[in-house]
Amino acid sequence: MAEAFRAALAAAARETQDVLRERLAAHDLPVAQAMEHAVTGGKGLRGFLVLEGARLHDVAREAARLPAAGIEALHAYSLVHDDLPAMDDDDLRRGQPTVHVAWDEATAILAGDALQSLAFELCADPLVGSHRADLCLALARAGGIAGMVGGQARDIMAETSETPLDLARITELQQGKTGALIRWSAEAGAVMAGADAGPLGRYAQALGLAFQIADDILDVEGDAAKMGKAARKDAAAGKATFVSLLGLDAAKARAAELVEAACDALSPYGAAAGTLRETARFVIARES
Template sequence: MQDRLGAAKAQVQAALDAAVGALPAGELRDAMGYACAGGKRIRAFLVMESARLHGVPDAAALPVAAAVEALHAYSLVHDDLPAMDNDDLRRGLPTVHVKWSQATAILAGDALQSLAFGLLADPAVGDAATRRLVAAFAQAVGGAGMVWGQALDIAAETAAAPLTLEQITELQGGKTGALIRFAAMAGPLIADADPAPLAAYADAVGLAFQIADDILDVTGNEDVTGKRVGKDMAAGKATFVSLLGLDGARAEAARLAAAADAALAPYGEAAGNLRHLARFVIERDT
């Protein structure tokens, strides 16, 4: 799996560099490129693997993988803003509003979202596939997806009571789950096949991913994760760890990794990389 993850990483970085590099030079473009550098590229890998499972050529999958990572980059830039999570460190570097300004961070995020949708319209993707992808992407991102989850998260900060397990599961299903789900469904969406098995896989992996994040917020090393740790804890935020305990959270992540594995049954041996990913997600240290 690491070979393929590395390959997806390099391909997607080249695609993002080309897309950003085609824009007029200036601070906005610099900030967009900065925000698109690095990252684990798990979402891109999901797109490439799900495409491969459905016989979709790399040339059609790559713009979609780049779109998902550009969208993810926008969401991080906006989430880090002072009015949102107020983070000064991301991937071990100053966040965009710290390095440039809040205005540049807002605009770079906005332009990265446009760029992401534009990538879905790459001629290699095909007309019908582009239409299906754009509709699903808008759903995954907007007022019923990622942005909705982030709004719930912001609201929770000033809520009278900490969130329940049900509420936090719903919130994370939007905030981090929706885009992971889209990435995993990209292959069947392009190929016009049934996306249900990969959607079920992604829902389990997405939640496991978030639980692992909460565990890292408690046990992680800032030098390794490249972002502030202990933040949620200090803020008294409800997390999977605060609700389930550290051992309970680890057990739930393991249970979800097994559920993700089971969801891949229709693909048999061919889904080996996605099986590895589900384990990687809960065992990572960054």
């Protein structure tokens, strides 16, 4: 089952990357090349969640692949900007040079801006269906001040705060920074179908937190070569993380509890949600 899941995840990642390459192929500009560089590689987890949620609600694959590619574009934009010298100043992402290293800072900023716009272009495509405005509104909220950007802003503020983050505040921060896009991804299929997104929202809330705890664990235990980025940066920076607050063993136990909660939330879908359950288990077993 694990091998079949990984194969399905890889196939979905290739599918969403193909959509993005098709959209960029007509533009013979360095910024377009930088955009393609930014969306290449990676697990494609968010796009995979869109495709699986759509499958559960009988949304056509041809329609679902557009927002699946869109969320990968938006996620890539966030990474391009996060890697800039003004933010995390990282040289390596997904095992390759970051965009500002491979090109320059100006190109990286423009590539990120254009990837964000492309995300909304894909989600607003008429092929997505009659609920595409709802999808775009939800994406704006998930990616903006109430979601990812707000979480990132809190993370930056925490670096210079005299009071270290406690568990409640770091949970709130990560529900925005990491969790908001994961939740949008999981709920997108239900939104496209005009169905109740509640069960998938509850699944995603637990999944997103488990994902971040797993990231914190990888920062301590992970192999930089497998991760494709620097390890042990949080400890070096003295940042409060789930591992620093809970301890390594308790953090692992909490992540496992969240995976079970995510799987339980899928009970309305029965056996049809088996792949999403595998996704939850993959989140805490991954090496990158």
